[in-house]
Amino acid sequence: MSRLTGWWVRRSAAGKVELYTRWTFHFFVLVEITSIGGVPIGQTGRDPLGLPLAAGLAVFVCTHAVLNGVLSSRALDWVLDRRERPVRLAVVQVALTAAGVLTLIALRATGVLANGAIAAGVITGTITFTLGSLVMCLKRVRHMLCAAPLAALTTGAAVAAMDVGVPEALGYTLGILLGGGGLVAACGFSAWLMKMVWELERTKELKARLAVAEERLRFGRDLHDVMGRNLSVIALKSELAVQLARRERPEAVDQMIEVQRIAQESQREVRDVVRGYREADLRVELEGARGVLSAAGIACAMESDLGSGMDAGLGAGLGAGLGAGDDGLPSEVQSALGWVVRETTTNVLRHGDPSRCAIALRRKDDAVVLTVENDGVRETPGPRAGGSGLAGLRERLSAVDGTLTAGPGDGGTFLVTARVPVPRRGKAT
Structure with missing residues (x-):
């Protein structure tokens, strides 16, 4: 058929x-x-x-x-x-x-x-x-x-x-x-x-490209703000050190030590920018997914047994479930699952023609399971089986010992399931 x-x-x-x-x-x-x-x-x-x-x-x-x-x-x-x-x-x-x-x-x-x-x-x-x-x-x-x-x-x-x-x-x-x-x-x-x-x-398609271009511009601005001033200071102090060295002044060593300190500080700041660019906040990604799917005319249903539930309110309820506490999720787990939400939402819009999408976040035994299911699949629905999107998600989940499966669901849908082991705090190991 x-x-x-x-x-x-x-x-x-x-x-x-x-x-x-x-x-x-x-x-x-x-x-x-x-x-x-x-x-x-x-x-x-x-x-x-x-x-x-x-x-x-x-x-x-x-x-x-x-x-x-x-x-x-x-x-x-x-x-x-x-x-x-x-x-x-x-x-x-x-x-x-x-x-x-x-x-x-x-x-x-x-x-x-x-x-x-x-x-x-x-x-x-x-x-x-x-x-x-x-x-x-x-x-x-x-x-x-x-x-x-x-x-x-x-x-x-x-x-x-x-x-x-x-x-x-x-x-x-x-x-x-x-x-x-x-x-x-x-x-x-x-x-x-x-x-x-x-x-x-x-x-x-143009909106998706503009979103990517806007994100690149944001990253470029952040990188410029971090590196622009420091590189200017390094250039000035290096020039001053050269002049002092030619005059055989001992202050040249102090200036180069200062250049070394600023360069090391710049490296740390760049790493912070890149880390912030690569990390994803789960609560923000879920809220963004709901907004993007709704704007595209796709009915988005969200369920969670963490906190008071996502349908009741993504803000305080989900924040309580994802924050500190006995059932809180570690930040690295939230980041990995946030990337799953971001990538699957993008692929729902790009590789399918859906009318509804269901996102569920539940705790099962000693693991947290995130599922994204949508209808309206075409030949290459969701993350492609051999595409870089699926491979990238598996790499991110493997860093937290998680797994990812993607394939046809019930009723002609496409289902992506991410499972990350998160033992409950205080439980004997």
């Missing part, structure tokens, strides 16, 4: 919308051929239409439908900025439609095509489907709104000018206005919706 549905499940939300939209327009080709192209052939046995004329009409409709499908596909690519606007193809389609419609009106006026229903069906249908694909090639909304009325009035005027009859001309005008207007609205909205969904998808 997974092989049959994987082609759909592995796609992103934007990919699903695009696939649905494209196949809808491909289906229009079949609809036009079956609903319009087959009618003339079916009328040859009971109406003096003639097989050559019926075959010609059928060939025209089939050619028109296939070309219309190609134009729709190219127009969707242009809407998504994947290719140039198909101006030439649109002109060819309009020319084919106009030539066919004028020929049918002339045949209708001369009496060669005596069946008015067939003429009306072919003319109205081909113009309507042409408007549906043509509207996606237009840039301005007001041009889209004018397409159906302009086609309806032009066709009605051509029918009236060839003395087919004013009532029939009004019928053509009304049919094209209603049918073409409806299809123009549907096709124009579908193309706009598909473009907006892809824009949202790109916005999500």
